[in-house]
């Protein structure tokens with residue numbers, strides 16, 4: 025397998041090739057890519073992106089490294105190569121470093137290396153390696169490059185420039201970052217993609233799925249309960265609309281993970297468990313599912329209109345992450361149920377009931393979504409969000425009880441709602457490790 029490496033530095037290329045042995049390492053000069061980021065990871069990303077554009081569908085790698093000295097507040101840092109000005113002058117850099125540390129007792133320092141990877145799906149990964157040590161009072165040794173004669177790694181008295189290449193490579197920041205990078209490549213290149221059922225269950229957040237059709241049942245019940253007289257129909261349309269809403273929801277989840285493929289690290293696409301191509305296919309199939317269900321019934325034109333607004337809300341939410349839009353998606357599910365339930369026109373009372381339910385749903389889910397900000401780093405918040413999303417089924421059931429008390433013929437919807445509640449309980453109990461968010 026080929027890995028394109030963004031460098032024109034033969035020394036680095038040898039070190040990278042040694043650690044990534046077994047892969048075909050191909051150098052590609054990221055000429056023109058200006059290293060303007062404030063940290064090593066940012067600069068590594070700038071370089072890797074410059075070459076990834078030329079090698080779509082292939083692995084690309086870039087690194088950025090430098091020296092950070094504690095007493096100098098992390099300097100020279102990202103300016104390591106140009107510490108004493110441009111063009112790079114190693115002797116001047118080392119002299120300036122010694123001058124700035126003159127008379128200082130605290131000489132702790134570390135080299136840091138960030139390695140940025142772009143995988144064949146175009147997803148970015150960043151790993152880091154560090155080597156801790158101190159800055160000597162005078163240079164020693166002739167091997168290596170850059171600040172090597174001044175840097176004495178912890179656990180010894182010799183500077184990097186006094187170590188053999190093999191000794192340095194065993195502990196260097198670059199070696200450590202590259203070993204991590206190798207781990208990422210091996211994990212993602214392993215042929216287990218798409219075969220992992222648990223990854224697909226997490227991809228589609230199956231545990232929360234039973235909360236979706238209940239929106240449609242509640243909306244349908246609101247429309248039927250608000251009618252002047254029991255029309256006798258509507259239950260079949262509601263069932264189809266509920267199935268379609270499940271497909272909309274699955275479409276939205278797939279689209280969300282595709283859009284956030286580079287950022288949401290714990291999810292199956294960024295982690296490489298599901299390839300971006302498979303995720304895109306799944307998203308297309310979900311769209312197909314909506315069309316198939318909508319046409320099979322067939323559902324009325326006004327359901328299609330509500331469904332299209334729902335589609336837009338899903339797509340815009342995934343790209344803006346505005347909590348109100350997430351709430352609106354669930355509110356629109358309610359409206360879709362109402363649109364599928366009634367054949368004739370809507371009276372004011374029907375609109376009032378439907379919009380009241382849709383409004384409550386919108387506000388509730390928007391609030392839960394807002395609260396879920398930062399749940400990844402807060403297990404309590406994550407668990408609470410899972411509980412609050414699950415509680416939606418109780419809200420749905422409550423609405424169905426009220427509407428059934430008003431119109432007893434709606435009892436079948438109430439039974440369906442109770443089935444969904446049981447399904448949710450089973451899903452939560454049988455998949456404790458599946459993310460509830």
Ligand code: IMP
Nearest residue numbers: 087088089090091104105169170171172
């Ligand atoms: P680069 O941008 O990763 O090529 O590294 C920037 C600068 O950091 C180099 O020009 C060196 O001054 C310094 N540097 C990075 N790694 C090392 C190392 O292993 N030994 C000495 N200096 C290094």
